[in-house]
Amino acid sequence: MTAAEFTPIVFGAAVLGGFVGSLTGLGGGVIITPVLALFLGVDMRYAMGASLISVIATSSGAAAAYVRDGYSSIRIGMFLEVATTLGAVCGAYLSAHVSTRWLAVVFGVMLLQAAWQASHRPKEAAQPQAVDPLAARFKMGGSYPTEGGERRYTVRRVKTGFGLMFGAGAVSGLLGIGSGSLKVIALDQAMRIPFKVSTATSNFMIGVTAAASASLYLSRGYVDPSIVMPVMLGVLAGSMAGARLLPRLGVPLLRKAFAVVVGLIAIQMIVSGIRGAI
């Protein structure tokens, strides 16, 4: 295959990946890596490098809108970024010492978990009664706009959230993904931050987390310009289209169908990894 043939195929796959990623809430980068590795014969490391760069692009693009609308909390985000960036650096170092086979298996497991989570969103947890003293110390409470005016929220289990965020950062650096689904677990489930705030804040943090491992990926030669170019532009275009269509398409069934497809890809990733075909 020549570069002139390879580029539009990868671009098309990236548009589709970005579109499905934003519709399912999985994020644009997490789908393109298995597509490149399984179907287009690209080495895992090049796929991870291209995906990580596209993650920075989509997260920064989406975060701009969330920040403007006042959903994301710059304080919660910044505090937890201490954990995610440190985790990301550790993960990026670790990924150099793990074989691509095992990276594929871990990737598949993560993707499976993310697909399951995207299709089974738990009910919003009740607001905590007691305030974590750490949250008060770090001024993490806040308010966000709702139809009935500004709504206040408080934060709990800051230490647990911080620990989970280190893990989310490590997975992000290890696999070259945004690991938005793990970030949302920490924010939603552990810290009990309202959905809108946790989604927006998670998105806001993904770019900074990815930047922490991106320079290591770049210097290690994971970032191939001829792959990054169609992947980054395609994922960006696809996820922008997805975000625009989301309010109109908001059909739960469609999201579930996509989640099933992503789950199947995840299983194939695990199988390929175990058989050493990746």
Next chain:
Amino acid sequence: MNLRKIGDHDIERMVSILLRIGVMVAGAVVLAGGIFYLLHHGGEVANHRTFHGQPAIDRIATKIFAGALALRARSIIQFGVLLLIATPILRVALALAGFALERDRTYTIVTLIVLCVLLGSLIAGVIQA
């Protein structure tokens, strides 16, 4: 703008604008480099099945700058990638300035730690390369 009265919302608005501009500029540079690349190297065989890493010119920031200035297509794409990586780092730097102006000592320190990790990783990357 009255600097003494700067609040979280002012910081957030600036951050939002910065993120948007960063992504747009980086995307435009990558697109320009990509078109250039396909015009000159479109006929080359694309084989990414085995991992070879990248030559130093596509891995080291200073060499990427030099290559981009010489209008080398792959360097222009990598330069766009560097701009993209710089965007969230600049975002953190902007937040640092904002917290310092707000005289919020706790968050100035928190933000400084994040910035140090990011810059440390950047320096570690340069040493690794």
